[in-house]
Amino acid sequence: MNAIQVQDLRKTFKVQKNREGLKGAFADLFKREFTEVTAVKDISFTIPQGEICGYIGENGAGKSTTIKMLTGILVPTSGSLSVGGYVPYLEREKFVRNIGVVFGQRSQLWWDIGVIESFQLLRKVYRVSEQDFKKRLDELVERLELQELLNRPVRKLSLGQRMRCELVAALLHNPSILFLDEPTIGLDIVVKSEIRQFLKDMNREHGTTILLTTHDLQDIEALCSRVIMLDDGRIIYDGGLEDLKQRWGTGREVLFQFGNPTKLEQLEHWTTGMPVVWSAENELGAKVWIPLDLNVSDVLGRVVGQADITDIKIIETNTDDIVRSIYQSGSAEKPDEMAAALKDEREALHV
Amino acid sequence: MSDKLETAVSSSAGGSSAGGPQESSRRLLMGAYLDFIRIRFLTMLAYRVNYYSGILIYSLNIGVNYFTWMAIYGKGESLGGFSATQMTSYVAVSWMARAFYFNNLDREISTDIRDGSIAIQFIRPYNYVLVKMMQGLGEGIFRFMLFMIPGMAIAMLLFPVQLPTELSAWVGFLVMLFFSFLINSQINVITGLSAFFVENNEGMMRMKRVVVDLFSGLVVPISLFPGWLSSILNFLPFQAITYLPGSVFTGRVQGVGIWNVLGVQVFWFLVLLIPIIWLNHAARQRLFVQGG
Amino acid sequence: MYYFGLINEYLKNYIKSRLTYRADFWVEVVSDLLFQATNFIFILVIFMHTDSLGGWNQNEVVFVYGFFMVPFGIFSCFVNLWGFSERYITKGEMDRVLTRPAHNLFQILLENIDPPSLFGSLIGLVIMGISGANLGLPFEWWTIPALIVLSLSAVAIYTGIYTTLTSLSFYSDAPTGILPLMYNIQTYGRYPVTIYNRAIQVLLTWVIPFAFVGVYPAALFLQRDEMKGMALLTPAVGAVFLAIGLLAWNYGVKRYKGAGS
Numbered sequence: 001m002n003a004i005q006v007q008d009l010r011k012t013f014k015v016q017k018n019r020e021g022l023k024g025a026f027a028d029l030f031k032r033e034f035t036e037v038t039a040v041k042d043i044s045f046t047i048p049q050g051e052i053c054g055y056i057g058e059n060g061a062g063k064s065t066t067i068k069m070l071t072g073i074l075v076p077t078s079g080s081l082s083v084g085g086y087v088p089y090l091e092r093e094k095f096v097r098n099i100g101v102v103f104g105q106r107s108q109l110w111w112d113i114g115v116i117e118s119f120q121l122l123r124k125v126y127r128v129s130e131q132d133f134k135k136r137l138d139e140l141v142e143r144l145e146l147q148e149l150l151n152r153p154v155r156k157l158s159l160g161q162r163m164r165c166e167l168v169a170a171l172l173h174n175p176s177i178l179f180l181d182e183p184t185i186g187l188d189i190v191v192k193s194e195i196r197q198f199l200k201d202m203n204r205e206h207g208t209t210i211l212l213t214t215h216d217l218q219d220i221e222a223l224c225s226r227v228i229m230l231d232d233g234r235i236i237y238d239g240g241l242e243d244l245k246q247r248w249g250t251g252r253e254v255l256f257q258f259g260n261p262t263k264l265e266q267l268e269h270w271t272t273g274m275p276v277v278w279s280a281e282n283e284l285g286a287k288v289w290i291p292l293d294l295n296v297s298d299v300l301g302r303v304v305g306q307a308d309i310t311d312i313k314i315i316e317t318n319t320d321d322i323v324r325s326i327y328q329s330g331s332a333e334k335p336d337e338m339a340a341a342l343k344d345e346r347e348a349l350h351v
Numbered sequence: 352m353s354d355k356l357e358t359a360v361s362s363s364a365g366g367s368s369a370g371g372p373q374e375s376s377r378r379l380l381m382g383a384y385l386d387f388i389r390i391r392f393l394t395m396l397a398y399r400v401n402y403y404s405g406i407l408i409y410s411l412n413i414g415v416n417y418f419t420w421m422a423i424y425g426k427g428e429s430l431g432g433f434s435a436t437q438m439t440s441y442v443a444v445s446w447m448a449r450a451f452y453f454n455n456l457d458r459e460i461s462t463d464i465r466d467g468s469i470a471i472q473f474i475r476p477y478n479y480v481l482v483k484m485m486q487g488l489g490e491g492i493f494r495f496m497l498f499m500i501p502g503m504a505i506a507m508l509l510f511p512v513q514l515p516t517e518l519s520a521w522v523g524f525l526v527m528l529f530f531s532f533l534i535n536s537q538i539n540v541i542t543g544l545s546a547f548f549v550e551n552n553e554g555m556m557r558m559k560r561v562v563v564d565l566f567s568g569l570v571v572p573i574s575l576f577p578g579w580l581s582s583i584l585n586f587l588p589f590q591a592i593t594y595l596p597g598s599v600f601t602g603r604v605q606g607v608g609i610w611n612v613l614g615v616q617v618f619w620f621l622v623l624l625i626p627i628i629w630l631n632h633a634a635r636q637r638l639f640v641q642g643g
Numbered sequence: 644m645y646y647f648g649l650i651n652e653y654l655k656n657y658i659k660s661r662l663t664y665r666a667d668f669w670v671e672v673v674s675d676l677l678f679q680a681t682n683f684i685f686i687l688v689i690f691m692h693t694d695s696l697g698g699w700n701q702n703e704v705v706f707v708y709g710f711f712m713v714p715f716g717i718f719s720c721f722v723n724l725w726g727f728s729e730r731y732i733t734k735g736e737m738d739r740v741l742t743r744p745a746h747n748l749f750q751i752l753l754e755n756i757d758p759p760s761l762f763g764s765l766i767g768l769v770i771m772g773i774s775g776a777n778l779g780l781p782f783e784w785w786t787i788p789a790l791i792v793l794s795l796s797a798v799a800i801y802t803g804i805y806t807t808l809t810s811l812s813f814y815s816d817a818p819t820g821i822l823p824l825m826y827n828i829q830t831y832g833r834y835p836v837t838i839y840n841r842a843i844q845v846l847l848t849w850v851i852p853f854a855f856v857g858v859y860p861a862a863l864f865l866q867r868d869e870m871k872g873m874a875l876l877t878p879a880v881g882a883v884f885l886a887i888g889l890l891a892w893n894y895g896v897k898r899y900k901g902a903g904s
Contacts, residue, residue, distance in 0.1 A: 013900060018397065022389075025396040032399070041774040068901050073741045075897050089897075093744045105728050111659035124652045125743055125750075127645065400815050408824040414843055415831045422697040422838035423689055430692045542852065554670035561677045570681060571688045 001207035002082075003177050004047040004070065009079035011040040011065050026073040039065040041141030041233035042079065047226075049176070049208040052199070054241075058327055060348065063288045064181060066230070070211070071101050071179055084177050097126060098172035104182035106231065108169050109154045115165050116150040119172060126173035133172065140168045144198060161192035161293055167195070171202070178202075180212035196222040219318050229326065244322060251291040253315040254299065258284050259308035270302045383477060384485050391489030409450065409502030416442045418512045431574035436513055437601045438572075441553045443503065444524070444600045445569050445593045450499035452592060454487035454531040457556050460543025473513070473638060480540055480631055484606060487536045487623075520600060523609060527596035530616035535592050537623040538563065544630040549635055568594030588619040649745060653753040669761040674774035675719075679763060682830055683708060689755035704834065704863055711833045711859035712767025713790070714797035722752055722802045725822065728812035737899060748806065748892050756859040758875035771864075780864060786888030793874070796881030800855050801829075806892045813895030825851070830858035837869075848873070855880050 017033040019025065040062040047053050057063050069081065072088030072095055081087065086095035102108075109118040123133045141147060144164045154162060163183070170178065180199075184192045200223060202208050210282055215218065220227060220241065229237035235243060261283045261317040268278050276299060277289040290299050296314060303309070396402070418440055433441060441634040460483060463469040472479045506512055515521070542559045546552045564570055566589040573581050573594045584590055595612045598604045604612060652735050661668055686708060690701040699707075731737040731751065738749045740754075832853030838845050849852040860877045862870035 022393065029396065029399055029402060036683065050457050065901070068738065071742050073738050074899065074901055090739065096742050099742070101739075103738060106739060110656055110660060113656055114659075117656055117659060121652050121656055124648055125745055127744070149880045269805060398815075400811055401821060404821045405824065408821075408828060411843070411846070412827060415828075415839060418839040418843065419696075419834060423693050424837075425693065425695065510840070551667050552668060553667070554674045557674035558677055561681050565681055565684060570685050575688055575692060577691065 001049050002046045003049045003051070003084060004045075004103060004211065005082045006046070006070075006078045007044050007068065008041050008042045009040055009066070009081055010038065010077045011062075011069060011074060012036050012038045012077045021095035028134070034131055039233055040069070040076075043230075043235050044079075044235075045235065045238055047209060049209050050203065052210040052223050053226045053228060054213070055211055056215075056217075056226035056227050056231065056323070057213075057218065057251055061230040062233040063230055063349045067179055067181055067211070067213060071099060072096060097173060098176050100178045102166050102170045102178075102183055103181045104163070104180070105186040107154065107166065109162070111167060113157050114151040114152055114153055115157070116147075117156070118165075122169055126334065129174050132174075135169070135176060135248050136172055143201070144168065144194075160187050163187060163191065163195065165275060169218070174206070175208070176210070177209045179211065180214075182214055183212060184214065184216055186236060192216070192218070193222070197225060217323060229323070231327065238339070246292065251289055252296060254290065255281070255286050255311075255313040256286050256288070256303070256307070256309055257311035257314065258286070259310050260284070262286065262307055267303065267307075270306055271299060273297060274302075305310055354568065358467040377487055379475065384481060387482050387485035388489040391486040392493050395490060395493040398467075400464060401458055405498040406501045406505070408447070408497045410505040413443055413446055413502065413512065413545065415512055416446065416514060417506070430579060432603065433572060433574070433601075437603060439511075439516075440513050441572060441597050441601045443506065443514065445597045447495075447499050447503060448528055448531055448596060449569060450502075451460045451491045451495040451528055452535040453494070454490050454536060456487050456536055456539040457543040457559065458482050461481065461542065461546035461556065464543075469634075470638060473635060479626060480544075483540060483543075484533075484536050488614075493534055514532040515602065519564065520602075524600045527599060527613065527616060530613070530620060531592045531596055532621060533620050534588055534616065535563065535567075536586070537620070537627060541623070541626055541630060544627075545632055546631075549607070550557060563589060566590070567592040568597065572597070588623065591616045592618045617641070645750060646745070649749075649753060653756060654758075655708040657756050657758065668759055672762045673764055675760055676766060677901075679712060679766075682833060694812075697835045701833045702777045703867075704772055706778065706780075706865060707835075707858050707861040708833050709767045709770030709772075709774060711857040712770065712862070714794040714856055715762065715829075716760050716762070717794065718798045718801040719763065722798070722805060723755040723757045723760075724751075724805055725755075727751065727809050732812050735901065738901060741896070741899075742761030747896060748889070759842050775864070778865070780866070786864065789800045789863060793863065793877050796878040797856040797860060802854055803881070803886070803888035804851060804853075806888035807884075810888075810891045810895035811885045813821030813898050813900075829853045829856065834858065835877060851882065852880050863899045 013036070014034045015037050017035055019027055029151065030071075043062075043066070055063055055066065065074065069076050070083055072092040075089045083095070084098045088095050088100070093261075108122075109115060116347060119137060120166070123130075128136070139229060141150065144167065146161075146164060146168065149161055149165065151159060154165070157165065167183075178199075184195060187195070196219060199210060202287055203210055210223070212223070224241060226239065227237065227241050228235055264280050264286065267286055267288070271278075271288070276294070277292055279287050279289075281287055288299060290296055300312070408587060420438050420442055421435070424430065424438065429435075430438070460469075463472060469479070472482075503512075507514075537561065542552065542556055545555060549555065566573075568585055568590060573584050573590055576584065595604075595615060599609050599612050645811065651864065653806075683705075687705055688699070690704070694700060696704055724871070737747075740750050743750060761768070805822070810824060819901070828851060831839075831847060836847055836857055837853045841849070855873070855877050858872050860872040861874075863874035
């Protein structure tokens with residue numbers, strides 16, 4: 001079953017234009033000018049139940065607007081969507097009982113009173129029975145180690161502590177779909193990895209579907225099996241993280257350390273017929289670039305028997321680089337051309 | 352704002368040979384201060400809904416006050432030295448004045464203090480209090496020109512409000528109005544800066560508003576208060592905001608009396624500078640020594 | 644039932660967070676009352692110079708003033724939309740409200756509940772009692788029920804007008820400065836509307852019906868027969884304006900644009 005189904009979703013905002021200067025301001029008093037901005041341009045995707053999906057894109061790409069439509073906050077301009085079996089904006093109050101939402105930059109907890117009081121209130125708001133609430137709270141508190149924090153007012157919590165409490169607040173009613181908007185923003189590495197682990201466990205144990213937006217690609221690498229990438233309101237990539245790396249990674253690099261000086265010509269000679277590129281690091285080191293369609297082991301096989309090797313290091317292209325290059329090209333449609341361009345660039349460097 | 356500042360930079364750079372660097376930087380700063388007026392004016396202008404409803408509500412205010420006083424006068428004898436006609440123009444004028452002198456500087460300043468942004472304001476190369484006054488002036492000019500004048504025009508069409516016709520009365524009124532603005536803003540600044548020393552000055556701000564509305568003569572002309580109260584009010588700055596200029600404008604005070612009124616306003620303006628300078632100094636001390 | 648439970652829960656949280664700042668509570672009570680005192684002093688001063696305002700004597704005008712305070716206190720306590728545009732639209736808290744399973748306006752009202760205002764209602768009752776006794780008004784079996792019904796109708800009128808105005812902030816991104824101006828206008832409902840000219844009377848009766856939160860309903864207790872019909876209309880006007888307010892609000896929420904992107 002699909003948790004989220006989106007078809008040709010579009011959102012257009014009317015933005016007021018402010019004319020410049022005093023004259024412009026007076027003119028605006030009597031006649032306003034508007035420009036239409038389409039934040040989300042006819043996107044379609046489906047997310048099956050139990051999947052963790054990363055929703056990424058640069059600032060202003062339309063991520064937040066999509067999330068807000070999926071959670072029922074905004075009414076779409078056109079297109080259809082179904083989340084957990086509901087049309088979010090039509091039956092909002094019924095619908096939101098099945099979802100949890102965390103906005104990383106905003107708190108849903110009461111500032112001045114103990115965290116537990118906020119939880120109690122949310123229990124009433126979400127109509128969770130006392131028993132279910134207790135069971136669920138105990139589980140979450142133990143898992144996120146919040147025992148000592150429960151009676152502290154939110155204003156006395158650190159950002160990391162607060163974020164863990166926000167997660168509890170969003171999960172008390174055991175939602176089947178969880179939306180996270182920048183859940184790890186501003187947190188330190190320890191808390192980040194704790195939260196990632198927690199989300200992963202929750203997805204495994206309860207089958208919770210998770211859609212998260214983030215600028216931190218480590219989140220994506222740690223959590224998501226699937227990535228949807230947005231640029232200027234359009235989906236430019238939708239698929240597995242591995243696929244993304246496959247399509248966009250231009251190849252791998254292997255770094256050799258030799259026991260005695262090895263000439264570049266010698267290395268090239270050993271790999272004749274293979275589309276690889278060698279470069280020398282220093283007298284005792286060399287690097288080889290291997291395109292994706294070639295097995296690393298084949299290349300290694302040719303070298304290992306011949307040279308005196310002290311160390312080998314395989315370097316994968318990391319997601320950060322891939323994403324950056326996609327953003328720069330503005331499209332994931334033609335990876336081949338881009339890859340070729342990248343390769344040319346590399347070759348140029350090696351010459 | 353930045354483009355205006357830039358043009359100020361280039362023009363003063365050209366003239367620096369004549370005035371010297373000191374002179375030109377002073378002129379630059381003056382330009383910046385004037386710009387605060389302009390920016391606030393433009394900001395107010397940006398809110399269209401506020402503008403239209405503002406005119407409507409201002410004319411309604413004048414109308415309601417007019418009829419209330421007509422009902423109070425009933426058969427038209429005089430109250431507290433005001434004839435019915437004088438009273439109606441007094442009411443109209445005091446609301447017109449309020450449009451100009453009213454601002455929320457107290458609230459703005461105490462918000463700046465409470466959220467800590469005042470620290471940034473204090474390290475900028477301008478005088479914070481002066482900037483606030485300029486912003487208040489921008490707001491006043493806006494309300495006066497765009498709420499009050501149209502509001503008054505509508506009110507005069509609908510109700511028989513009478514305003515003086517001599518030019519001199521208007522010139523005098525505008526000068527006194529400017530002092531009304533200064534004195535009221537000074538009181539606001541003092542109330543606002545008190546947030547540095549009082550934990551919650553919300554109560555103070557509300558109290559100040561009631562006191563100013565009541566004791567400045569906006570709600571009731573001071574001469575209508577019981578004798579003991581009006582004689583106390585003679586020694587307070589509030590009458591200089593509405594009551595005194597209003598009395599001049601309605602022709603109740605004439606000749607030398609006019610200069611006396613102006614003198615009282617200047618006096619209070621100077622006196623109120625003292626606590627502001629002191630508070631500003633103390634606030635800086637507190638901010639930089641104790642770190643907010 | 645669900646919503647009553649929530650009121651209770653929100654009130655508890657209000658009290659808990661307020662216990663931290665106890666002094667503020669009294670500051671708020673006192674300054675609230677002071678605000679209202681301006682008009683009271685106006686009435687007192689006026690009647691030092693005259694003994695009738697459009698045919699109403701001092702005790703009658705003071706009685707209307709007292710009645711006015713009752714629904715106003717209740718309204719200010721439960722329908723506090725002052726900072727809405729700033730807090731919920733500009734700072735984006737509306738997003739959070741919309742992702743919770745209770746009616747959004749209801750949540751917002753509960754989050755901004757302001758019990759100190761109820762002191763105003765209490766003082767209003769006292770003022771009504773004193774001036775009513777001075778006038779020798781009879782205390783009938785229907786006095787209390789009528790007071791309750793008329794006060795609640797007046798609260799409905801306030802709520803309708805202010806939610807309509809507040810819902811404007813869904814359409815324009817400008818913070819609305821109309822509310823404070825409206826605040827001025829509503830006090831005019833405290834005086835016998837017959838002193839105003841026809842246009843203002845119509846305005847205060849049918850367009851922004853603040854006459855129905857003060858002088859009309861109070862006239863019922865004052866046995867002023869010329870306004871009795873209007874007094875009895877109060878619940879109907881309340882229902883109509885509340886409905887307009889809620890419609891405007893719900894429509895506005897659909898047009899909500901969210902803060903930032």
